[in-house]
Amino acid sequence: MQVAVPKEIKNHEYRVALTPTGARELSGRGHTVVVQAGAGDGAGFSDADYQAAGASIETDVAKVWESAELILKVKEPQPEEVAHLTPEQTLFTYLHLAAEESLTRGLMQSGATCIAYETITGADGGLPLLAPMSAVAGRMAIQAGAHSLEKAQGGAGVLLPGVPGVAPAKVTVIGGGVVGENAARMALGLGAEVTILDKSLARLEVLDDRYQGRIRTVYSTADALDKAARESDLVVGAVLIAGAAAPKLITRQMLADMKPGSVLVDVAIDQGGCFETSRATTHADPTYIVDGIVHYCVANMPGAVARTSTQALTNATMPFVLALADKGWQQALADDHHFLPGLNVHAGQVTYRAVAEAFGLEYVDPAGLVK
Ligand SMILES: NC(=O)C1=CN([C@@H]2O[C@H](COP(=O)(O)OP(=O)(O)OC[C@H]3O[C@@H](n4cnc5c(N)ncnc54)[C@H](O)[C@@H]3O)[C@@H](O)[C@H]2O)C=CC1
């Protein structure tokens, strides 16, 4: 199969969807790999590294796309990338469609087969292709939050761990999944006072057991959210309903009850964000202030630590990439009922229920397309 790896073009996105190690696996199985010149630079992989692994390097972007049967990317395609797609092609990348109607419609119009990393499920019920980036983003959320709490960033001038004689900051994490646990671990490690809110009692039990009371766990209700908003110095938004738009858990009205200069880090922004006042920002301009509250809402946080993130992401995507290249999308998805929910759009149809529901579009069951 002809596999193409374009250079990512989203703002400050330095990850790449395939490492030279992955290129070697693919070319070793007889697949043709075309990598756009410079695609791996930001993650520390040179064109020569890819060539040594059996890939060819292409400088012309249009040729990278048009030669491909399978396109491997990291971030959702930007409008100029959607324009390259054809009905014969399969795109494998993060999509987050429930947050972006225009992208959903663009992919439908392209006729391409679009498989999302973030809706592939795992045998343990998790999301194995989202989890590595959630671990990165969760850890980064506390770095971003700590920086945003500095006066020069519009923050309250609070140091997360405090110092002897001055109490540490209060950090609340809403959603105790992969992002949430990683954020909580970092905040705990820095000496902050950490609370996790979640709707899942089973998850709160796991966290309570794992951290032996060092992290407070609270069942997420409107009351608990009000209290968290009033008392916290830093709130991290880390909820997810797989494939669906995030619920708005902190409203604009609640900002008035927050301490001036406190910080909201909305990691869930890629699914539309879980704070009413969130809007996606970029690494170039990551924060803005609403009613005295600093908002950090970068939708591709792991892109900033591209070396770590690329390795973590491609470790998880590799078996799925190999299955797509070896068998084609229909057989690969038919053979693996955890891979099947990755299919979001095919031949103009929406094949992921939460995306169809978000935009009032018809839902087509992917199971009927792969037999
Ligand atoms: N901004 C970025 O760069 C990145 C964003 N993300 C995003 O972070 C979000 C979280 O991802 P994961 O931690 O992997 O998901 P996860 O599925 O591991 O955890 C989500 C948690 O939210 C909880 N939850 C759902 N509704 C809730 C509610 N109303 N109140 C409280 N808790 C609720 C669930 O019970 C679950 O424990 C996703 O939107 C993901 O796409 C992930 C990586 C990078």
Ligand SMILES: CC(=O)C(=O)O
């Ligand atoms: C998950 C995601 O959106 C990212 O890694 O950028």
Ligand SMILES: [Mg+2]
């Ligand atoms: Mg987006």
